[in-house]
Structures are given as C-alpha cells and as structure tokens.
Amino acid sequence: MLPSPGTSHDLTEAVLRPARGYHAFEACVEQLATTIRLGVYPLGSTLPSERELAERLNVSRSTLREAMAALREAGLVETRRGRGGGTVVTLKPRTPSARAAARLTEERRHEWLDSLVFRRIVEPGAAALAARADLDPTALAQLDAAHAAVAKARRPADHRQADSRFHLTIAALTGSSRLVEAVTSVQATLHEMLLAIPVLDANIAHSDRQHATLVRAIRRGNHDRARAVMEEHCDDTAALLRGLLG
Amino acid sequence: MLPSPGTSHDLTEAVLRPARGYHAFEACVEQLATTIRLGVYPLGSTLPSERELAERLNVSRSTLREAMAALREAGLVETRRGRGGGTVVTLKPRTPSARAAARLTEERRHEWLDSLVFRRIVEPGAAALAARADLDPTALAQLDAAHAAVAKARRPADHRQADSRFHLTIAALTGSSRLVEAVTSVQATLHEMLLAIPVLDANIAHSDRQHATLVRAIRRGNHDRARAVMEEHCDDTAALLRGLLG
DNA sequence: AGGTAATGGTCGGAGTTCATACCAATTTTC
C-alpha cells in the first residue's frame, strides 16, 4: 500500500487510504495491548469494566470480550469475576534487548521511518502548545509526576514505560484529542522500535536532561524553547534508531 | 485507580478512543465524498475502477459498490458500464454560503475547534518538511500547478477546492503518508467549516498572498520561513472561523 | 467484423460483528 520512496507524489494515490485497516477484534487487541505496554495502565492496575470499555471503544461487548480473551491468553492481563472483580494488568514491562532488528518487512521499515518523521512534527507541536496553555495546578502536578517517574525509573523497562507516559501526558495537557491520538499512535510505533535495539545508559541520561529542560520550558510558558527542545529530543532518538535499524 | 471522570487531562480517558468509528460502508462513503468535495477528483474526472478502489480502501467490492450507490443517489457521481466506462464526478463544487452556522452539536463544535488546533501543528510542520526536502522537478511542477490553480480560480467554490488541493499537495510533497493522512483529515473538517461561513474577497486575496510567499519559501528551501508563513496562514483562517462560528 | 479486455452488475455462502437478554460469582451494603 505504501508507495515506494521516489514514487510520484500523486494526490489521488496519496489521499486514498484504507477505510478500515483491521477487523474490530484486532483493533481492540491492538489498542488495548498498546495502552498496556505504554504503561497507561501500569502493572497491577484494573482496567475499566467490560461494559465501559466496550462503549469507550465503540464496539459490542462480545467483540471486546474476544479481545480480552486474547490479551488473557497472551499473558497481559488476568480476570476475576464478581463485584469488585475485573481485569488487572499482569504484564511485566518487557526489557529492551538488542535482538531481531533483522527480519523486517520493507513495508514495516518504511512505516517505522515514516513514524519518526511524523513524530518530529507532532510532538514538538504538542510541547509548544502545552507551553502556550496556561495550565492549572492539577495539570502541572500531572506533568511533574510524569517527569519524576521517568527520572526515578531505574530499570530500563520501567524507564521505557515512564517515558511513554511522559510524552503522552504532555500531549494530554494540550486538551486536544486529535493530538493525543496522534502522539499515542506515534509512541506505540516508537515503543516497538525501541524494544528492538539495545539501551545505553548514556542515551537515557541524555534523554533525562532533555526532559528536565522541556518541563522547565513548559512551566515557564516558553513555547519556542519547548518546541526546540522537543525537536532536538526527537532528532536524537531518531538518529539513534535510524542508525541501528538501517 | 481510575481518577474521576471530571479531569480532562487524565491519560486513561484521553488515550482510549473508538477502535472503529463507522461501519465499512459509511467509512467508504465518507472518504469518497470528502475526496470528491475537496477536489482531488474534479468535476468530470473518472474515479478508479471499482476493483481498484476496493483494494485501495481495503474493502470488499460489494461494500464499495454500496458506497458508490449512495454517492450516485446523492448526485455526486454517475456511472457508465463497459470498457472505458466507470464512475465520473458530476458534483458541481458547492458555493460557500453563510447559512447554518447554527444547529451545531456541542460535540461537533468541539471537534471543529480541535481540528483548528491540530491543523496549526500539522500543516506548518508539513510546509517546513516540504521546504527541507530537495524536491525533484516533477514535484516542483506539481507544487506550481497547484498554486497556479488557486491563484487563477475565480468562483469561490472553485477557489475552495483548489485551496484544498494546494494544501494536500504540500503534504504529499513530504512523502510521508501519515502526514498526508493527517492533513487530509484536517482539510476535510476545514472544508465543512468554510462552507458554513460567508466568503470575502479580502480573505481570498490575503490568503493568495500567503500562498505565494509559502511557495517561494518552499522552493528556496527556507523551512523556518515556510513554517512561519503557514502558521500565520492557519492562524488567520482559524481566527476568521472562530469569530464566525463562536 | 470479430475477438479481447476492461468495466460495472449480480448472486450466494461463510465469517464477523452486533444487540439483547439472561446466568454466575463475588463484594458491598443494610
């Protein structure tokens, strides 16, 4: 579906996209698994009830239940019945490892690189917007909490999850649901990519410094600075990934 | 575990989105109608064959045909059988008019405003990226053609379509399919909004000047300038719309 | 003129998804 690079930039080719990529079932599995892996629902937390989730995802409960069964079978969650029961996250965050950067579809690779490009636009935009908004104390507390979680995380897997949450939190601060959607999607892909490469302490330290600078810029309302820092942050990650993934 | 649903900045609330908004049939109608109204397929042009469209939209031919039937019934297209036949666009571009800014769902209004926010991030990003890329002569020709079409358009309806195409063309120049998707979506919403307000010659002239500046910046590879101009362009349109739509 | 190819039009069975109702387990509440 993706035109190979160099193909003519024909509008009609570029604009028409799959009207519906997956079946509802797959879409649910994908979204829930992503949500869990990104740490939106951390280890031990309880997901919303089936009925609520079904409504939220705009899917029948039957379909949602099939998705849940898949997650259960995959070991991401466990389920208890009865009032006060529900579905709890049991997945331990996966530790990044340097395996399997090979075995990549050309299409997949193209998708990944495209995500990096898109990210470099969307996330700096979100950062600038967050800096522009005047944030209420609650919002600032969320930002600080997310930032502290990243800074405190010791094990690489925890750091990875906290990092995702940090970036999602910034997007959520803007109050734009479309932005949140875009960042979620971008972070999901990014998460996949980062699992395929080795993690270096130096990279983490560098990243943490950028996070701190970013938070400062957002709190001060310096949107140009916030954007610039986030751009640099994205560029650094992208360079790392492009280098290691080809 | 789940914070109260009043917090608009809650991650778990913000991240979970409908896994699938429409049925395949509706999605097809929507996308095709949008594509036509945005002028990707101008009046008199022939759409791709049903088999090709079905594959492109990742939908069975039966479903696509139902969508086509809806478009036919709505008067957007006409269909002829046999080799050399196909489906041609018959919709005359609608003339913007000052009606029906009333009768807006609160949700709808929220969606519209959100689109303006998202646009202000995505389109300037696309412009900057297009300026950064070194464009081959074919690409430059497409850019110029799209620009010339906007500048030449006399009737408001034609201008509106040409404007959409111009913005889509810039996104397409970047070669990023995710960006094209984002801009398409944003332009579709924008199109709806602009149909609900009166069009002023002064606005059009102003917009045209910005287009010219933008094209110049892109051709020169001045990405900062390209972004700044596009930001201003978005801000101006947004201000107009926010003012007239409340 | 006749054959070929490309197009839309039609049909039927298989798989998904949906909506609804009801059952079962467990906690909370009184």
Added chain:
DNA sequence: GAAAATTGGTATGAACTCCGACCATTACCT
C-alpha cells in the same frame, strides 16, 4: 446473614461484511 449491586460468562439471532465466481455491457485492437 440476606439483599442489592457490580462484575464477568454464555447464548441466540439478526445485520453487516467479505470473498469468489459469474454475467452483461462496451470500447479497443487486430
């Protein structure tokens, strides 16, 4: 301890979607 409430578990039939094969029409090509 009993009732109520909330949660997951199950079942059924309707509607939608998909796939594949085949038919009908028309233009192009030899």
